[in-house]
Amino acid sequence: MSQSLGREDVMTKVREHLSAELEVDQAEISEATRFKDDLDxxxxxxxxxxxxxxxxxxxxxxxxxxxxxxxVGDAVDFVAGRLRD
Incomplete structure (x- = not known):
């Protein structure tokens, strides 16, 4: 996988996955969105x-x-941090 992927690319991927899996509009998913409390x-x-x-x-x-x-922001930060390592 390309190491040039940025934080926004990761955010897009996470948002797409959650939208498909949890049947939630992507517009409702922000970095502050909590997996358990906000997305059930x-x-x-x-x-x-x-x-x-x-x-x-x-x-x-x-x-x-x-x-x-x-x-969601925690997940994005984690992945982006790993990609920089």
Whole structure:
């Protein structure tokens, strides 16, 4: 995967995935959107998002790291940080 992907590219990918999986309008998904409280995402939804990010970007996310991701912005920051490493 190209290391030149920026934060906006990651945000777009996360927004598209969540919109499709949770049947939510992409316009309703911002960086401050909380997975559980705002999107009613359960642990399986979050697991599927982590798997999608791992596959799309060639990164690994531990259970501990995943448990700290509470908002869309957290997920985007995590992936963008891994792509810079």
């Amino acid at each position: 995402a359960d642990s399986l939804d979050l697991y599927e998002l982590v798997m999608e990010l791992e596959d799309s970007y060639g990164i690994k996310v531990s259970e501990e790291e995943a448990s700290r991701i509470e908002t």
